[in-house]
Amino acid sequence: MLRCQIILTSPIFFGRRTLFFFLLTAFDASSVSVSRQVGLFYFDSSFRPVPLQTHFIGIKGKPGSQVSRRNFDRVVYERVLELVREDHQVMVFVHTRKETVKAASALKEAATQEGDIEFFSCADDPKFSFFRRDIGMSKNKEMKQLFDSGFGIHHAGMLRSDRNLMERLFEAKAIKVLCCTATLAWGVNLPAHAVIIKVRPGLENVIMLISIFREHNSMIQPRENL
DSSP states (O other), X not given: OOOEXXXXXXXXXXXXXXXOOEEEEETTGGGOOOOGGGTOOOOOGGXXXXXXXXXXXXXXXXXXXXXXHHHHHHHHHHHHHHHHHTTOOEEEEOSSHHHHHHHHHHHXXXXXXXXXXXXXXXXXXXXXXXXXXXXXXXXXXXXXXXXXXXXXXXXXXXXXXXHHHHHHHHHTTOOSEEEXXXXXXXXXXXXXXXXXXXXXXXXXXXXXXXXXXXXXXXXXXXXXXX
16 A cells, blocks of 8 residues: 655746645655656655665565564664664564564664674763753663663654653664664654664565665675575
8 A cells, every 4th residue: 555645836927827736745755656747856866965765675475474574573683783783773664552562672682792882882982971861861771771782762652851862862873773763753853873664564574675875885685584
């Protein structure tokens, strides 16, 4: 299913003509058929000031099975680790509030078991002690437990003060990985090198990786499916 949003602007008077602008945003813009002959124009990725790439990664295994979940978590971790090793920040989008904590905890556990947790930590930041003090004032237990390892969570069920804190810490690069729901995409503009959309209902075996490449960074090539 193609999700889209259509915005109709106020009328613009141009001489004797009245113009309306229809703004269409789509999840998969490549599937939208637009006819320029009727006065419509499709702004594709070539108009972006910063190049953008999208990868779809399929996961083997029956959806919902233990094998599928294990492969799913493994691929997400490998992608996140690859980006964090290059000193990039990553957002991991999930579809439920509880999944933000589960996803962040799973990444933290995998990094600890693999001996890679040092790549996620932001303890060497000069302002880390100040950020830790701010986190300590929150009543959100999961947020406190994840912060020291470089992970954060963000969803609509959190207090507005906690969401603001997570946004501020991610913007200050005091968090390497932010696991969040679509709430973050509504009116919040945070810098991130890559966005991983971990789960979409009905496509449990698909990961979507959106990477923003600055200054001709090397592109991430899709791997073989597990």
